[in-house]
Amino acid sequence: MWLLIFSFLLPGWTVADEEASRYLDAIEKKYSGLKDYTADVRVHFDIDTFKAPDMEARLYFKAPDRTKIESKKVFFFPKEGGYFNPGLFKKEDFEIRLLEPTKDGRTEVRLKMVPKRKEMMGREFVLGIDRDANLVKKMDISQVGGREVKAEIEYDRVGPFELPKHIILTLDLPSMESNETRGVDPFEQKPTRVTGKIDITYSNYKVNTGLKDDLFKQK
Amino acid sequence: MKLFWFETYKTFSRWRTYISFSAIAIVVIVSEIVMKLSANEILYRMLKIFQKDFMIAGNVLNGWFVTAFIMNTFHIHIPFLITLVAGDMVSGEATSGTVRLLLIRPPSRSRILTAKYLTALLYTAGLGLFFGVVCIALGLSLFGTGDLVVHHYGKFSIALIPESEIPVRMALAFAAAIWSMTVVASLSFLFSTLAENSVGPIIGTMAVVIVFLVFGNLPLDFFRKFSPYLFTTHMNLWQRFLDVPIPWGTIARSAIFLGLHNMGLFLTALILYRRKDIKS
Numbered sequence: 001m002w003l004l005i006f007s008f009l010l011p012g013w014t015v016a017d018e019e020a021s022r023y024l025d026a027i028e029k030k031y032s033g034l035k036d037y038t039a040d041v042r043v044h045f046d047i048d049t050f051k052a053p054d055m056e057a058r059l060y061f062k063a064p065d066r067t068k069i070e071s072k073k074v075f076f077f078p079k080e081g082g083y084f085n086p087g088l089f090k091k092e093d094f095e096i097r098l099l100e101p102t103k104d105g106r107t108e109v110r111l112k113m114v115p116k117r118k119e120m121m122g123r124e125f126v127l128g129i130d131r132d133a134n135l136v137k138k139m140d141i142s143q144v145g146g147r148e149v150k151a152e153i154e155y156d157r158v159g160p161f162e163l164p165k166h167i168i169l170t171l172d173l174p175s176m177e178s179n180e181t182r183g184v185d186p187f188e189q190k191p192t193r194v195t196g197k198i199d200i201t202y203s204n205y206k207v208n209t210g211l212k213d214d215l216f217k218q219k
Numbered sequence: 220m221k222l223f224w225f226e227t228y229k230t231f232s233r234w235r236t237y238i239s240f241s242a243i244a245i246v247v248i249v250s251e252i253v254m255k256l257s258a259n260e261i262l263y264r265m266l267k268i269f270q271k272d273f274m275i276a277g278n279v280l281n282g283w284f285v286t287a288f289i290m291n292t293f294h295i296h297i298p299f300l301i302t303l304v305a306g307d308m309v310s311g312e313a314t315s316g317t318v319r320l321l322l323i324r325p326p327s328r329s330r331i332l333t334a335k336y337l338t339a340l341l342y343t344a345g346l347g348l349f350f351g352v353v354c355i356a357l358g359l360s361l362f363g364t365g366d367l368v369v370h371h372y373g374k375f376s377i378a379l380i381p382e383s384e385i386p387v388r389m390a391l392a393f394a395a396a397i398w399s400m401t402v403v404a405s406l407s408f409l410f411s412t413l414a415e416n417s418v419g420p421i422i423g424t425m426a427v428v429i430v431f432l433v434f435g436n437l438p439l440d441f442f443r444k445f446s447p448y449l450f451t452t453h454m455n456l457w458q459r460f461l462d463v464p465i466p467w468g469t470i471a472r473s474a475i476f477l478g479l480h481n482m483g484l485f486l487t488a489l490i491l492y493r494r495k496d497i498k499s
Binding site: 174 | 269271272273274275276277278279365366368374375376377378379381382463
C-alpha cells in the first residue's frame with residue numbers, strides 16, 4: 001500500500017526538484033562569465049549591542065569562492081549574506097526543495113537548500129529567486145545555535161552583470177557564546193538575543209580585471 | 220606651598236617611593252611583550268563570538284586596545300602601590316621619631332597635614348600618569364595604532380571608537396582613573412593619621428578595598444542594593460569614557476560621589492589629627 005502511494009508521489013517530487021535545479025542553473029549560467037570583481041563597501045550597523053560608526057573598505061572577490069577585505073581601519077563585514085558569490089549555490093552541493101509560493105509567487109520562487117558538503121553543514125538556506133531576472137533577491141540563513149540571518153538584495157547593472165548595490169541584513173543571534181553562559185552567578189538571567197539590521201552599500205564596481213591569486217594570500 | 224614642596228621633596232627622595240613606579244613598569248612591559256607574542260591567541264579569544272558572523276579586517280590589537288586591556292587591572296594592583304606611600308605619609312613620622320620635632324615648628328597641624336595630603340594626591344596622580352604614559356608609549360610602538368574595539372568578553376557586544384577620538388577619551392579615562400585612586404589614597408592617609416607605623420594603614424586600606432570589591436561583585440540582591448554606595452563600585456569610572464555614547468550623567472554622579480569621599484576622609488583625618496595626643 002505504502003509502495004503504491006510512494007510510486008504516485010515520487011515523480012511529483014522529482015519534477016519539483018528538477019524545476020528547482022533549473023532556477024539555480026539559470027543563475028549559474030547568467031554569471032558564468034564573472035571571474036572576479038572589486039567594489040567599495042560601506043557598512044552601517046543598526047544593532048543595539050554593536051555601537052560602531054559606518055565602516056568603509058574595499059572588497060575583492062575571485063571565483064569560485066575567494067574574498068578579501070582591505071581596510072586601513074577596523075572593519076567588520078558580515079560573512080553570511082554580506083557579499084555576492086554567484087557560485088555559492090551549486091545544485092550538486094545541496095538538497096533542494098521548491099517551497100510554496102508567497103504572495104510574490106508570480107515573480108518569485110522560493111527554494112529550501114540543505115548543504116550536502118561537510119564544510120557547509122549546520123546551515124539551511126531559503127532563497128527567494130526572481131524568476132524573470134534570475135536573481136537571488138532574498139536569502140534566509142538558519143544556522144546551528146539559533147543564528148538567523150535574512151538578506152534582501154537590490155541589484156544594479158555593472159557592464160554585462162547585475163551585481164548587488166544594496167543589501168539589508170536582518171540579524172537574530174544569541175547574545176552569548178553557549179560556553180560563556182555558565183557563569184558563577186547562580187541568578188544569572190537567561191541569555192537574550194541580539195537583533196538588528198546591517199545596511200551594506202556597494203559602489204565603484206570593477207569586474208573581470210584579472211585579480212591575481214597572490215592578492216588573496218593571508219599575510 | 221613651601222610645606223607642600225618640602226613634603227614632595229621628602230617623599231620623592233625616598234627610594235621606596237620608586238618601588239611602585241618600578242612595579243608598574245615591570246607589569247606593563249612584561250604584559251605587553253607577552254601580548255605581542257600571543258597576539259593570535261588574544262585575537263582569537265577576543266573576537267571568537269564575532270568571527271562566526273563577520274570577516275574582520277584592520278589592526279584590532281593595537282596600542283590603544285592593549286592600554287585599555289591593561290587598564291582593567293588598575294583597581295587590583297594600583298591601590299596597593301598607592302598605600303605604600305600614602306599609608307606612610309603621617310605614620311612614617313611616628314615610626315622615625317620625627318613627629319614631635321615636626322609639630323613643634325611654627326606651621327599648624329592643619330597646614331602640615333594638608334601639605335602631606337596634597338603630596339599623597341600628587342604621588343597618586345604621578346603613578347597614574349606614569350602608568351598611562353608607559354602603557355600608551357610602549358603599546359603604540361609595539362602594536363601600532365588603530366580604532367579601539369571595546370568588547371565584553373563572550374558577549375555579542377561591541378563599541379568601536381574611531382582612532383581620531385581615542386587620545387582625548389584616553390586622557391579623560393586616565394584622569395578618571397587617577398580621580399578614583401585618590402579615594403584609596405585618602406583612605407590610606409586617614410589610617411596613616413591613626414597609626415604609629417605604616418603596616419597598619421597599608422593592610423587596613425587593602426582590606427577595605429578587597430572587602431568592598433567582594434561585596435560589590437557578589438551576585439546577591441542584598442549586596443546589589445549596597446553596591447552603588449561602595450566607592451569601589453565607582454572606581455571603574457574610567458571605563459565610561461570608552462562607552463558609546465559617553466554617559467556624562469553617570470560619570471558626573473560617580474565623580475561627585477568619589478569627590479565627597481575624598482573630602483569626608485580628609486576632613487576626618489584632619490579632625491582626628493588635630494586632636495591627637497603626641498606627648499604620650
